[in-house]
Amino acid sequence: MFAQIRPAIVATLFFTLLLGVIYPLVITGIAHVAFPAQAGGSLIRDAKGQVIGSSLIAQNFAKPQYLHPRPSAAGNDGYDASNSSGSNLGPLNPDLAKRIAKDTAGLQSEGAGPVPADAVTTSGSGLDPDISPANAHRQAARVAAARGVPVGEVERAIAANTTDAWLGIFGQPHVNVLKTNLALDAAAPARPTPPAS
């Protein structure tokens, strides 16, 4: 046993340095030169250079002129990008049934057909940046009305920010909410929200 003490200590310390310090730092260095945008978190900045979000991370949109993301269980109020979490409610949990019933009732009048599942379920991360195309199309009429633009214009912004399954096989088609909303704002700046009636 004593014969193994020296190699155990030396190997642990050497590999901690090589694999735990040098390896991640070298990757960080290369990444910052070769892929600075991705390495920094795919941040989106406004004209003044201020960070307004990350294209990979959901942020809350509640106003009618924007596409709304999926409900979020991250952090206390949702969309907390420093505290990712799913709801972890089991399929028979009464809290889940209550939440879905309430959210679905609120969306029932927004469009035709059943409310898409992703619109009333929390994602695994609580930070899902995407919604399903069905969910996006169902919101298009509301967004168009709030902006006073034709629905076709909203549909164009949705289509431009839709990603199909990779090679038609892997993953599911999805619409990036933040990028669609920024495209809408760029095409037709939203009017100030009318006072609540």
Next chain:
Amino acid sequence: MNGQGWAEIALTLAVTVALAWPLGIYMARVWQGEKTWLDPVLKPVERLVYAGCGVKPDKGQNWIAYAMSFLAFSVASFVVLYLILRFQNFLPLNPQGFPGCSPDLAFNTAISFITNTNWQSYVPETTLSTFSQMAGLTSHNFLSAAAGIAVAAALARAFAANRSENLGDFWVDLTRISLYILLPFSIVIALVFVALGEPQTLAANAIAHTVEGGKQTIALFPVASQEAIKQFGTNGGGLFNVNSAHPFENPNAITNFIEIVIMNVLSYACAVAFGRIVLARKDARALVAVMAIFVFTAAAVVYAAETQPAPALVAAHADASVNMEGKEVRFGAPSTAIWVAATTGASDGGVNAMHDSFMPLAGGMAMFMIQLGEIVPGGVGSGLYGMIVLALIAVFVAGLMVGRTPEYLGKKVEAREVKYAMLAVLILTVSILGFAGVAAVVPVALKGLANPGPHGLSEILYAYSSATGNNGSAFAGLSANTPYWNATLGVAMLLGRFAYAIPVLAIAGSMAMKPKLGATAGTFPTDGPLFIGLLIGVILIMGGLQYFPALALGPIVEHFQVLNAVAAAR
């Protein structure tokens, strides 16, 4: 369910198994100490390690010395990691100013990462400093994987040996596997991950001023460098609480595909390398076939279960074609299903959706895959040696039927080896059912449950299955960061790793000393469909049936409750 979904599941599995062949051939060269094209760069580093360790690389060890080295290394790793976590507030790169971890959390987490489990009792982005993530966790993602593969390499040499006690040298195996296999592939994979969108930065976070005028703090880490080895070494410990469901750990369908492939490819490759060294390539192919059959079946069950109507969606008259609670839109049901089969079969434990919110049969299937003993295809190295243990039991059963001393790969299987094999298998059952049974009646444990009824029992059963199987995934509603859960899960992880690996090394020692026999007319062939069927049966009985009563009280009864609830809501 649709054709695209089935195509995704089948193609992902096929690509994984296909890539295992070249990787396995390369790995056999590394195990044997042969030349590789990385020698000009890595040979000097390798020599430096041997000099520092005082190791003579050609000397070799018997099984006891090998096991002692494995244990000594694990103890040293534990101590260093425990200290890093406990005192991260005195160490560099702690931009958020997190305090040191509590003693029970540091104990649980250190065991978790040295045993290749990567169970996470904590929320990483609010608990661990960047230094702890890198120097503490990323390094042990490599080392625990390398140690597991080393044991598999020793077992391969034992079956190849003819009356020898030399199993190779643990320190040489650890060094060569880390340097020649894990590190170079991880570098390439990490850079691909950054290109595809994963962050890699030492900045703690970015503050965003959102479009609607809110403020959002976006946590950041050197993600890609850990993500690569997290998956490649079947570790599974994420940078973020929700693991690979987080868009930074798994931004799109391409990263998802790569992450699934690399979390299984090394485990299959271990079987391929084993076959080449033991000169039993067809037998190894049979083992790979058994592994792949289980993974495909599990993926199919999860895919089918997750596209059944979920009661809450049916009751609300929403679209109920996919159970989207806890899933990401970019993945949907098929990407989630093949991931679940791969991660629970392989003791990886990374998740791309929340298992706690699965339909009962999907969650039950995930648990069942872990309970099979993490051998289909299992963790890197550990999956292969676990599979060999079951293969020994399978040929023993076949031998009993005809009254002949069984052989496997030219080695007689006698009472001693079968006893060690059964010891290893039974440790898992005792740990899983024993701890879960106690937790189900201890109030201090029950306080951690998030869901009522049979689902709560599933949370307990899943936790101890995951810890004992060194998997690390969870029904994450369980609040496990309490002294009771941290301590008991820590012990379960230790049992699952060392009380299994040490009997395996004892088997290796015993096998190596035996003469290598040629096949005769009386030898039961272990490379054909008959053996594949027998082995599947033994795995199902040894792994599966023991847990059936417990599963009946958890996911199975919950499944019937779901059917009732859906019928009532319609």
